[in-house]
Amino acid sequence: MTQLPHAKLYIDGQIRDASDQGMFDVINPWTGEVAGTAADATHQDVDAAIAAARRAFDEGTWSDPAHRSDRVAALTRLRALFEENKDRLIELARKEAGAALAAVGMAHVDNANVGWDDYLAVFDQVTWEKDLGTRDFRGFESHRKVVYEPVGVVAAITPWNVPHYVNVGKVVAALLAGCTVILKPAPDTPGMGAIWGELADQAGLPAGVLNVVFGADPAAAGEQLVSDSRVDLISFTGSTPVGKRIMEVGARTLKRVFLELGGKSAKIVLDDAPNFAMECAQSILVFHAGQGCAVQSRLLVPHSRMEEAKAGLKAAYAGFTEKWGDPDEPTHIMGPVVSQKQMDRVMSYIELGLKEGATLLAGGKARPDKGGGYFIEPTCFVDVNNSMRIAQEEIFGPVLVVIGFDDDADAVRIANESAYGLSGGVVSADEHRAEAMARRIRTGSVSVNGGMCIAGDLPFGGFKGSGMGREWGLAGIEEFLDSKVIAVRKAA
Incomplete structure (x- = not known):
């Protein structure tokens, strides 16, 4: 098997190596041999990614309700680029995740891309505002409405088993909702994360809207993302013990946590x-x-x-x-x-x-x-x-x-x-x-x-130790929204 290209980070619109030039080997599960190398993000790199995502959300136009159609257009362009690079996705699924060829044509690549299309198809069904009418309270009337806004900065921490499928499930939904994202793939499958940075750059996503970091240590970058107060939401897919750790650490900054964990179905x-x-x-x-x-x-x-x-x-x-x-x-x-x-x-x-x-x-x-x-x-x-x-x-x-x-x-x-x-x-x-x-x-x-x-058009998630929240379909986009009540007192 040929070698995979070196996987680079994507931070604030720049495709680059780690700040200290560190890297680690990616092992091919079929051979047990080195399949390629990847940048080993430092604490400073992860900090830069968080800062970029925060700035893009707070100061950019990505989350602006007036730019929802721009988000759809950008994610549509990005979807087309992923289709053009389907052969690369297949190669990554095989050499990083150990996918067999018939499995690649199912959950690893094709189902993920179909799920992306489902997200785009249901986007028009998202409710951004509800009018709750006027109600009298102590002699005066208030006109009430609920508006739904993007949560903010999202850290998407994804596993190695079907990486492209889970990356799509989190990143596309969060971006469509108007959030900015830091994607942190598993160290076994960094290339499946790196390709997001490369293609996002080609699709013209604004700097900082999507950032990609990974490293040899499976926990270090994740711990930093979960503990940082600038990150508003953690979306994690992985084991139940790690999910519990994320809840524990995330509680210190009262983060919203979405967990898709283990199963014994x-x-x-x-x-x-x-x-x-x-x-x-x-x-x-x-x-x-x-x-x-x-x-x-x-x-x-x-x-x-x-x-x-x-x-x-x-x-x-x-x-x-x-x-x-x-x-x-x-x-x-x-x-x-x-x-x-x-x-x-x-x-x-x-x-x-x-x-x-x-x-x-x-x-x-x-x-x-x-x-x-x-x-x-x-x-x-x-x-x-x-x-x-x-x-x-x-x-x-x-x-x-x-x-x-x-x-x-x-x-x-x-x-x-x-x-x-x-x-x-x-x-x-x-x-x-x-x-x-x-x-x-x-x-x-x-x-x-x-x-x-x-x-891709159905909500997916679990009960009990299998997690909380839902991914995919309309519910998957709504996971990344917060509600705000606005009440206007009516003149007498």
Whole structure:
């Protein structure tokens, strides 16, 4: 594989290296070798980005209601540039995030760009002002209205798993709302952030409206952004422990915090599901090596049909044995996990599952024969109790756990017996039965019989430990608005 171009910062309209010329290596998950280099932002660089975003919001025209159409025009130009550079996005997704070719055509690039179009399509539906009419108060009347304004400076802290998708979800919504943004991508995927600076410059975004910083330390720049009083809102996607840390630090300056965190989503296959064994077989957790917050990593099936479920899954995993892990195969949806650190984490959970008494139905091994990168076999545990750690903790790898239930109420109990609540699914021949169960599951989105519950025009977010706030669609733009009441006393 060829090397990636050096990833540079973008601060106050300037594409540049770190102030001390520091840089770090970017590792290719397929090979375990250096794929490129990136600027290692200093404290001073992050400070400059915050100052630029603050100045652009307070003194520029970007947030001005009179310039909303200019924002749309600029984001439309930027969208066209991302389309022109689609091949570069694909290369970055492959070499930074370890995306397989078929996965690139889905969540990594194409779905992200479609979501961008959805944002532009729903922008006209944003409510900027509500007239609440006149009301008498102690002998005089006031005419009241609510106006909706951009929050201010936004720090968008994004993960490595599907970086372009999450970058679009945060940055485009915040910019359309009239906020200014500092984008801080993960150190594993800096190039997916650097391209925003390069193309924003070409699209003619005013200096300071969008800034991009990243560094080798996964936490340093984020801590600085979260603790700085000039930043008004933190939008973070990542792990629940880090989300809790952001809430803690952000509270010191009373920041608004939007968190899209982990998940341990359950897919419930009911006893009357058509093609029951096939439905279970299709639940194998292989897309992007299971590195998705909304993946359905717990499969719940009736005890009465557990053996059918096991047989279907065993056949599915056996059939998938050689259908993953080739970086040049256009049909593959699964490659390596992103890093050695992530590989060690996933393998530790596989060892834990065996110690907890679960039965390994498939996989469970590292696969160095696939290459020098971070390959783990698609793995499935059965005979799992929902109290086991492998059933309760987010593994973020290609590991499915299968749990039995007695009846509908038991299935709902198990699905809800989790610290998380991000997504899920219910499958049944009876649509009304399935939807009734979906309404009882405490989670942000539920797929009934394969319905697409995650899309660019739909609000996305979680309950409980999966976070707060919503991304995408109209709700995604509204996350970056604040309301202000204006009351005018009417003359007698």
